[in-house]
Amino acid sequence: MANSETSMRLDHIGLAVKSIDQARKFYEGGLGFGSEPHIEEVAGEKVRVLKVIVPPGVHIELLEPTAPDSPIARFLEKHGEGQHHLSFAVDDLAAATQRMKEKGYTPLWDQPHVGAGGCLVNFFHPRQAHGVLTELSQAPK
Numbered sequence: 001m002a003n004s005e006t007s008m009r010l011d012h013i014g015l016a017v018k019s020i021d022q023a024r025k026f027y028e029g030g031l032g033f034g035s036e037p038h039i040e041e042v043a044g045e046k047v048r049v050l051k052v053i054v055p056p057g058v059h060i061e062l063l064e065p066t067a068p069d070s071p072i073a074r075f076l077e078k079h080g081e082g083q084h085h086l087s088f089a090v091d092d093l094a095a096a097t098q099r100m101k102e103k104g105y106t107p108l109w110d111q112p113h114v115g116a117g118g119c120l121v122n123f124f125h126p127r128q129a130h131g132v133l134t135e136l137s138q139a140p141k
């Protein structure tokens with residue numbers, strides 16, 4: 001499944017939801033997946049995050065805004081609930097971002113932010129990625 005040149009692999013699909021408590025009923029009760037035991041709050045992005053575990057090695061990230069000016073709140077206003085981003089895991093975010101820049105793609109931020117689970121993350125805007133907000137994520141060492 002990994003890209004052999006960069007070892008990039010699909011990590012998760014981020015979904016914007018109004019309420020994690022409501023949405024988890026579909027993924028856990030309906031589809032029967034398990035989730036991480038705790039909902040994490042990522043203060044910098046003003047979201048709460050629940051990781052739903054999807055075997056063999058991907059997860060779904062349910063993203064619920066914690067403030068009206070959260071990027072997820074603005075997304076929900078504009079688009080309603082649904083797919084927010086795709087995330088690819090990389091071993092070295094700085095190198096992967098640099099490689100993308102050399103190919104003409106500009107990340108959202110000059111410097112990566114710390115996301116859920118302490119991962120370093122950066123994004124590429126949907127207009128560069130055929131309509132899909134695309135995240136690159138490096139797990140904490």
Ligand code: ZN
Nearest residue numbers: 014061087135
């Ligand atoms: Zn994500």
